[in-house]
Amino acid sequence: xxxxxxxxxxxxxxxxxxxxxxxKAILEVANNQYRFNxxxxxxxxxAHFSYAAIGEQLAALYQ
Numbered sequence: 139x140x141x142x143x144x145x146x147x148x149x150x151x152x153x154x155x156x157x158x159x160x161x162k163a164i165l166e167v168a169n170n171q172y173r174f175n176x177x178x179x180x181x182x183x184x185a186h187f188s189y190a191a192i193g194e195q196l197a198a199l200y201q
């Protein structure tokens with residue numbers, strides 16, 4: 139699920155319809171941009187969710 143993908147370096151999970159939490163999360167990202175390094179997030183996503191990575195995961199599942 140989402141909680142397995144999102145961690146403290148690539149995002150913030152909030153409850154649906156919680157405007158106060160959304161406001162707090164936006165401020166957290168804006169005030170701590172060093173924590174949410176776009177290049178690091180993109181590199182991690184590519185490593186785990188590219189076509190090649192998903193293909194390897196599926197192949198391992200069927201072995």
